Structures are given as C-alpha cells and as structure tokens.
Amino acid sequence: MLGQMQYLPLTLSSILEHVEASSPDVPIWSRQAPPKLGEQGPIHRQTWRDTGQRARRLAQALVDLGIGESDRVASIAWNTHRHLELYYAATGIGAVLHTINPRLSIDHLQFMINQADDRIVFFDGTFSGLIAMLKPMCPRVEYWFQMSNAPQDPMWTEPGYEDLLDGAAPIAAWPSLDEQAAAILCYTSGTTGNPKGVLYSHRALVLEAMVAVGPAVLSISRDDTVAPIVPMFHVNAWSLPFAAAISGASLALPGASLSGDALFDFFEETKTTLSAGVPTVWQALLGHLRKTGTKFTTMKRTIIGGSAVSEAMIRAFRTDYGVEVMHGWGMTETSPLGTISALTPSEIASLDADDAVRRLKQQGRAPFGVSLKVTDSGGAQSSGGENIVGSLKVRGHWVIDRHFGADEPATRDGWFDTGDIASIGPDSCMTITDRDKDLIKSGGEWISSVHLEDIAKRHPDVVDAAAIAVPHPKWDERPLLVCVCAGGKDTNSEEIRALFSQSVPSWQVPDLTFVDQLPIGATGKVLKNELRQRFADFHASTGS
C-alpha cells in the first residue's frame, strides 16, 4: 500500500523556486572581473529574485540553442553570480552542467570535454587563452560563450553571456524532471591516469543541501551571508549555492580574487558571516591578517575542508580572530558532505580551548544520509566504538554509485571505499589517520603522514609541511618532512626536531628538508606524488 501524499520530484529548480518565493530580496554579491589587470573588480549586487529571473532567461536561451534534457553544458568559471545563474539554468531544463577545473593540465581538460561530449562551454574572460588552446582540440563543442558583457578578446565573435540573456524571455515554467536525472558532472583530479567523472543527480544534491543547512551540520539560516571560497568547479562549491537557497541565506561570490587581502576586503564589504575553503586559502588569509593587524568585523564561522586542518589553524581562527571553525571531510565522490566536526552552542560554551581543538581536529560525525564504517585488513569492522583503524567506507544518498562512463560500479556490497585510513570513536566521531597511499611504512610499521605534518605545523615559523615516504635500504621506507618555513632554516630545524622528539617514538622522527613552496594541485591539495619523485634519491639519516 502506497502512502497518499503528493509526489514532487526533488529537483534543483524547486530550490530556486523556494528561495524566490521565500527570500526574494536577499542579496547575492559577486566580485566582477577587474577593469585593469592588478586592480580589484567592483562588487556586483543582485537579489535571489534577480537570480531567478536571469536563470529563467538563460534557460530559455539554452532551449533556443537546442539544448535539451541530458545535453552537457560546461563551465570554466570562477564563483560569480553568472556562474550561479548557469548552475540553476542548465540543470533546471534537465541539461547536465559540467563544471571544469581550469587548473588541470590541457591534456586533462580536452579529455574531459571530449569524454563528457560538452555541446557548449561557458568561460570566464580570464581563461580566454586556455580556451584558444582547447578549441581546436574539442571539435564537437558547438558554442563557446564568454561569461561577461564585454569580450576583451576580439577573436570572440560569438555573443557573450549577457547577449544571450538579453535575447531571451524567461522560461515560462521549469520542466518536471526525473529526480534521479543527472544534474552536474564533476571530475576528480586523480593523481594518476585520466580524471574520473562523478555524475550527481538532482535528488542527491537536493537531499545533501537539505541536510547541509541543519544545526548539527553547517547551520545556515537567514542570518547568514555565505561566501564559498571553494570554487564552484570543485564539487559544487561544497553544495553552498544550493544550501544558501534552501535556507534563504545571502551568497557572496568572490570571483577570481582569492589573495588574502582581496578576500579580507570582500568579506568585510559583503558582511560575510560564514566562509568555506581549503586550508591553503585560509593560510594566505591568516598571513594577511597577521601582517596587517586587521580583524574580521562580521565573520562568525568558517568551514575548512578538503585536507586535514592543523591545530594551529584552528587555534588561530578561534583564539586570535573569534571565528568558530567547522571542519569537514568529503570527496568529489561524496558530493562532498561526508562528515562534519562542528561544536554546538553548548559545547562552545562549555569546552575549554584545548578540548575544542581536539574535537575540531577530528573529521567528525556523519549527518543523516551518510553511513560510515572502517574495516581493517583482518576483516574486523566498526561503525563506532570498537578500536579499529582501517579503510574508510561510505554509503549514502549523495555517495557515488559508478563513475561516469565506467563499466564497473564504484562500490562493493553497496559501500564506496574512500581510500582514506580512519577510525571511528565511541562518540561516533571519525578521524582520518592517512590517505591509503600516503601512509609511510618503515620497518613494517605504519607512520601517519598527517600526524607528522601536524606536529611540524605547531612550530610558529612552519607555513606548510608535507610528509612523504622515501625509499630506504634497511627500513623500506623512511619519513621525510618537506617544510616551508618563514624563519631561518638552521635555527628552525633544531626546534622542529625537538617537537618531534617530544611527540613521537624515535623511529617515527622524520628527516627534514626545506623548500620555498610545496607543489599545489588543482584543488588546493599538496601534490605528494611530485614530492616523491623529486626526493626519490634522498638519503634518510634517521632510522639508521
């Protein structure tokens, strides 16, 4: 016997309709392209009502171009109001928005565009050089549209984004779609081989956003102005363009200006209360704040994710700047909301600073909709409580079933193996110990690279650090810590070494080396493979 309630599909267009009806006047802020190189672009303001209207015009323009259900429309673009409109317009008519990470190699870019069979590519002016290279490699793309009014490059004779909008009336009504239809395609930047696509359904994205706004998760309300610094080409800016609409929050989209000082100005001008990004971005921002001695006046909370966050960063935000930290773990394959470590108001009031940091260092709890388990090589498994460190597996409404174009499912017995090594505590909080492939195995014993990096980052001069395995004749592998350091390397190396002797058994103390900067990949993560190649011949002096 079926229930007798209304059935409405869970689609992204229903989120837009909701925010248009319930919060039409809430502003969307968007940093524009600068008039001249090196300057700051002006901040554009429109409302959710405008966004809805403009998305409807764009949708009609796409229909007029012959785009229909399941057709792929790509974007190579920063976080702007136009990209937001494209999010809702393309998915609203049942097309699949392919969000492309411009930081990938040209080989990978052409591979993705061709594998996805993109019919249109929308791109920001900053990428016109890249597009010029891609165009001949992607002959099946029918239209390349620049996402600004005034194409700076005269080679673009096609109409621009605003021309498309000007030429179309708003679509009368969003079509009714299968809620399991594909909405967004996003590729993971694999460290080896070609990128792999993840094809998000409307249902998955809507359910994720519904959960993301919850008080035990990101707690987003009408009070918030949410600034996703994480790019909209990186797992849908962590679902914030949808979560903000569900809760009637304001969005602040920073455009291409992601330096510490540009971000600080942007947060202040838009009165941002909640921001979200990877540790590398926050590192730059914190550096700017320290240098200038400035403080946030409206920022209350920040979401840090994508890589493990250091204790030092948590303390800096909380203690020095009064900004509460939420620490999220997730993957492209988990849309990305996997777990979140966030304190409730009563925990904020009752936990002392050290306990709070300890809690926030963990990757946290899975919200409703995601299940976790860890399994070790002996076959033992735990969803919490048992003291097992093992492979982290996930299941849930917004977890991948199969990669785009893959013959084999991405799951086994319904679970997706994340490639992370983790444990789940008796309080159901999950802690990542390492990436599978980043673990260091010395004399048959595992050493956690994350743990070593953490210890190094406690030193005030250490700006960044990556621990990798280097081959060793006796121990198979030994840990090498590659450090970016503000002070002189000689005094620091002694102090850093001292930190390690206090914190880990002597066989885990790594060798140290100093570099000017770490190689950072397209999604802001350290490219450990590159470091491993570069230091393949390093002779470890420890562990002898």
Place this chain on the structure above:
Amino acid sequence: MLGQMQYLPLTLSSILEHVEASSPDVPIWSRQAPPKLGEQGPIHRQTWRDTGQRARRLAQALVDLGIGESDRVASIAWNTHRHLELYYAATGIGAVLHTINPRLSIDHLQFMINQADDRIVFFDGTFSGLIAMLKPMCPRVEYWFQMSNAPQDPMWTEPGYEDLLDGAAPIAAWPSLDEQAAAILCYTSGTTGNPKGVLYSHRALVLEAMVAVGPAVLSISRDDTVAPIVPMFHVNAWSLPFAAAISGASLALPGASLSGDALFDFFEETKTTLSAGVPTVWQALLGHLRKTGTKFTTMKRTIIGGSAVSEAMIRAFRTDYGVEVMHGWGMTETSPLGTISALTPSEIASLDADDAVRRLKQQGRAPFGVSLKVTDSGGAQSSGGENIVGSLKVRGHWVIDRHFGADEPATRDGWFDTGDIASIGPDSCMTITDRDKDLIKSGGEWISSVHLEDIAKRHPDVVDAAAIAVPHPKWDERPLLVCVCAGGKDTNSEEIRALFSQSVPSWQVPDLTFVDQLPIGATGKVLKNELRQRFADFHASTGS
C-alpha cells in the same frame, strides 16, 4: 541520462539506524503510568541504542504474529518510550501504524478501526475501559495488546507489550521498502461527518523531519532535549519523534500526565530545552507557573501550534519566563509542518518586544518543501507581496494527495485547499485571518473571529474566548463572543466592551456572554459547532 549516485529509499528505519550509529547514548525519557491513581508515575530512562534494540525485538514479534507489509497496526496510547518503539517497529517492517486519538467519540473510534482494517491494536492501560467497549464493535481486530508490563485489568489474558518483546530476538535487518510506501495513518477530527484518514508515506515523513530540524525551522540539535506535549496520536507529534532522531537530540515523553504541575516537574527533571503543544496546554502550564511563582531552569524554546496563539501567551513566555516562542501552522493533511514563525538569533537580538510579538503572531514562512498561495473569490492569487486575503492553498512533499479510501483527490490542479483564510505578506510571512467556516458575515461584510478573540484575550481576566456567528434577522449573522473569565462578570464585561470600542469599528463589536469553560475537542481546539448550536437562539443586541 540518470545521475550515478547511490539510491537508498528514504525510510523511517533509516532515521533510527542513523541515530543508533551517531547518538547511541542520548537518553529517551518517558513518564510511566502512576502506581496509584492521582500519583505521579516515575520517569523511565533509556537510550536511543536501547530504543533501537527494543524496536527491533518488537518488529520481530510483529513478524512472528504474521504482520507484513501494508498491514495496519493501531495504537491508542500516550507519548511514551513504548509508543516510540512501536512507531519505528511497525513502520520499519512495512506495516502501517494507525495512531488513534482516544478523545474521539466511540462511534468515530469504531469507524476508524474498521475502515482502516486494523489487525492489531496496542493500547495504554488507561484506555482499557474504552477498549472493552470497542472490542465487540471491531471483530476484525485479531490482537489487543496492552502497552505495559502488568495488565491492571484481569480481563486481558493476552500477552502484554513487554511479553512480546521478551519473546522475540531483534530483527536481523530492516527490510528495504519502497520509500513511497504508507507508514502512518492518522485521521482528522472533522467537525462534521466521519473522520478522514491521511496516509503518510515514508518519503513524506523523512523529508519533513529533515526540513523540520533546520535552523530556519525548529532548529533542533544535539543540544536539545525535546518534549512533545502534542500527542503522538495527533499528526505524529508534529514529526518530533523523527526530527529528534535525525539531529541526535534527546526526547522527553510526558506520558498521560499533562496538567500544568505535572508538565512543569517533567520539564525540570528531564532538563527539557524545547517543548511543543497547543495553546490550551500552555494556558494550563502558564497558570501553574503564575500560581506557584516558579520558573523554568532549562527550557529555552517552545513550539506553539494547532490554533492561533494569542499575543498575551507569546508575551508571557518571552517576557515573564525567558522562553523563545516558535509559532507553527499546519494540519493533519500537511503532516503537519506548513509554516513556522520563528526568529533567528539576530532577530532576537535586534527586534524590540512588540515587533517580535507582531512577527510571532503571524503563522510565518513555508520552509523548503512546502509552497503556499492564496486565491480570492475574484480569482486573484498571490504567493507573497500582493495584498490579497483569500483561501490558503498548499503544495509540497508532505501535503496530502488523497484521503484514505477516497475516490476523489484532495487536491485541485495540484493544490490542497486548507479551508483557512489567509494573506501572505511581502516578507513571505503568512497570516491566518480565519477558518473558512468560522468567518462571521454581518451585513455582507466579513468579521474575523480570530481577531475578536485576540482583542478579548488582551484583558488580564479573560482565560479563553471564542467568537461565533449567531443568526440575526437584519444582518444575517452577528458576532457573539463566548468568554471564560477569572474575575466577576459585571465589571469585566464593561472593560472588555471598552477594549472592543477602541479596537474595531462599531459594527464589529460583538455581544458578550460568559461561560465556565469552552467545549474543547479531541485535538485541544474549541468546538465552535457546539457553541453555535448552544447559542443558536441568542438574540444579539449589538448591530441593531
């Protein structure tokens, strides 16, 4: 092209599994039946883990009795841990839980049990007299199980609830169900004719609970101990048994003791932070607080719904007791979350007391998942902004499609007509002006009964008030205000009349009459039909 994410059905058992994994040790409090009449029963404590285990045993017991998918299992029970277990056990195996309101007439009770084809009825000991009457009228019911260990009435030879649990091992795994399968059946207490059943699907209830916990809605987190005073036989206790589990909150279930003093003790002992109920319940509680001069020590927020809440009540909670008010509107047909008027933290900090009351008096905004519109008799319609008062229509994931057993859909063009008269402001906040049938039409002009009642309740001695239409030779109808009054009727009637002359045009000033108490229906609402009959011959002196 479909997305390639995992598909898991949205079922109530997945909510239970989530809370067992993420918040196993969070307590469920439950007031037991009293050892002797007139005494207070002890408060039982178990955890969500226990609740899960016991629900699994009960599920197996039901399976052993031959209960399968779509079979109806009824409950006539208070809010207790056992009722909570039954909620999850029956729905978990795909059976339909029919929650029965024991306050309905015996005719209606037998009608519902027979129409629903209930195979089992679970009942609380307090209802054994009622059950004795019902049993011969409902021959198709196979089992009548008392929901306590020690049956007080020796006529019950069947095993009790705890015997069932003792005799069954926990079910190995919850079966996978169609998310649109029926989960709970609840009848509306229609003021005329037989009650009508509403058949909630798993999907509707899960989506509703996901939204209910949100910060712009009820904002329920791990910090909360939630005490639903609204009965579990009245629209699933407003979804709180599910919402609490989704957010890992504690539940406090007050059993049969709903008097002001019993509730106050219960809230204090369980450290309740959030409670929910109809205005009549809060009236009694506030009376107790005033009489004894006591104050809450842990209660932070209260949800008031089911009838319009008066300004006086909002002020009492907020100003006298420091308890923030959330005002909800909904119906059995909307599961019931329709709209909510709740202030965000920044609004609480910035609005002055009068503005806050004005906002909270409104029925509020529809959350994501519910759409509203009002249409007037001229065909004009508004979803917000336009100045239209008309019939309120709703649409959404947890809004009814068709009544149980009905031939005709309950909707027209996809919208359900609520029978309420409302307007939607430019801020998207909805205000109920009246029930369709409660409007008073005097000389062709409408008078809002809600408005008249509100004015009367501003007088400190007015305990309750109901405005009804009485027939009038000249004006068709005239308003009569039926008052329950603490002080002497003579002085009060002058003062109340004065309130009206200040507040409404003279043709809207009602006649006054005083009674000891108003007739209250099964869901705590004033039975206006009964008042209309009783005062059918009243000769209005106003409006002449």
